[in-house]
Amino acid sequence: MQEKYYYGYDEFKNDTQVLVDKCRDYEPDILLGVARGGLTLSHLMGQALNMRNVFTINSIHYEGELKLDTFNIFNIPDLSHAKRVLVIDDIVDSGETMREILKLLNKKFPNTEFKLATIFYKPTACIKADYSVKIADKWIEFFWEVDIK
Template sequence: MRYYGYNEFLVDMKQLVNVLDFEPDGIVAIARGGMSIAHVLGIALDINEVYLINAISYSDYQKEVLKISNPPSLEGRKDILIVDDIVDSGESMQRVCQILQDMNPDIHFKTASIFYKPEAIFKPDYYIHQTHGWIEFFWEVDVLKD
């Protein structure tokens, strides 16, 4: 397991902003992992249109059946960045992209994550690190520490 702390996150978010080669007019966070990323990118890119979609496939480190819910209304948007903390199996990102594209055929979507596992079935358009192991993100573990 690898711990991923706030200082590294801050550096990575600045790097992600610098590598984006398009200007999204909205960001969709895959909850819960993508929420911190969407918040920071929304501020850095001056985007107020930050949305949420739920994709739940883990419970206590055990993979379960993927459940997608709460797709946002993206009416009036043209370019959307979908973000998550990690593309692990790739199933969540792939399904979210498929659902959102089917609902919004005229919107151009791109994807980003901090971590990407090369064995995943989906490769994000932008990512900062490749990994093969489990990541403990500060927003998941620090709040539980005494």
């Protein structure tokens, strides 16, 4: 069984500020949170950056700790009017899901630049975030996943 790390609100709040400061110069037109993991982060980043253009996209590649064999990406918003979009998720684990999301977005919106922001990343991932805060070396239990049942 993989070792687990509880990621609480205070640590999240501090890390989000670090991530916001790293991303600020990019000046995105839209923040695109990947549901569900990126929703809390994209909401807080939208508040910090005083942005109302906070959109979501859905992606399913995990069922709890179980990685599925398929990628289900849906609810893709119309981003055709945006020049720069910051895609936001809580973690880049294998990177496979994010690679598929970015491939789909780049194909659908070829005139839009996409950058990726995440709190946690694994150095072994097949894709690297443009902006990140911490290395994930344990299974992360985010407070929004485990505090309310």
